[in-house]
Amino acid sequence: MASQSLAQLEEFLRSQGQKITSRRRLILKEILAIHRHFTAEDLYERIRKGKNAPSKATVYRMLARLVEGKLLETHQFGDRFLVYEIAMNRKHHDHMMCVECGRIVEFSSDELEAIQQRILDRHGFQMLYHSHKLYGLCKSCRQPKRGGTRKRTRR
Numbered sequence: 001m002a003s004q005s006l007a008q009l010e011e012f013l014r015s016q017g018q019k020i021t022s023r024r025r026l027i028l029k030e031i032l033a034i035h036r037h038f039t040a041e042d043l044y045e046r047i048r049k050g051k052n053a054p055s056k057a058t059v060y061r062m063l064a065r066l067v068e069g070k071l072l073e074t075h076q077f078g079d080r081f082l083v084y085e086i087a088m089n090r091k092h093h094d095h096m097m098c099v100e101c102g103r104i105v106e107f108s109s110d111e112l113e114a115i116q117q118r119i120l121d122r123h124g125f126q127m128l129y130h131s132h133k134l135y136g137l138c139k140s141c142r143q144p145k146r147g148g149t150r151k152r153t154r155r
Contacts, residue, residue, distance in 0.1 A: 002076050008088060013071045029064045035085040037075065037104050077104065077133065079143035094132035100141035 006030040009028045018024065030046050031038075044059045051092050054062075054118050063084060073087040077097045083104070094112070096105045112132070 005086070005088065007073060009066070012111070014072055016069070018065070022052060023058060024062060026050065026052075027054060027059060029080065031066075031072070031084075031086065037085050039083055041081070056075045075131065075133070078135065094134075096134040098138035098141055099135050100137055103138050103140075105138070114141075117125075117139060 006025075006028055006106070010025070013020060014023065026047055030043055031059065033042070034046070040056075040060055040063055044056050046055050047059070048056075067074055067084070071086070071088050072084050073083070075083050075095065075098075077083065077095070078099070090110065092106045092113075093106045096107060097103070116127070116130070119125075141144070
């Protein structure tokens, strides 16, 4: 799938009049290698030390193009950094975020989607898109540390 996804990303860039340079291909490969939500800084840190590494500006421009093309999605979790995730070839899902450690968990619920659709129908509303985010404490952050207090690991 990674090679198919790489081809899809490259084809999108070509359709936008972009040449597939070695730096752009490196960015695309790193995006596909990250199997979690990531920030632009995460991506840049992964590639900045390599030979012929792209600039930070190139990374940000590439991310913006891929978001515009709906190949990446962005999420803002409270006052935390903007995070990215691959949108192509993915089933819709929602998110839970731990407000202590920043852990993000993806989930899908056919029941929740059905409830949302009934509410939309009741109000005659046509949904174009949505983002469902739940904020709380993950199991690890809820467990007391020795001495009876919760551990605090804010980023």
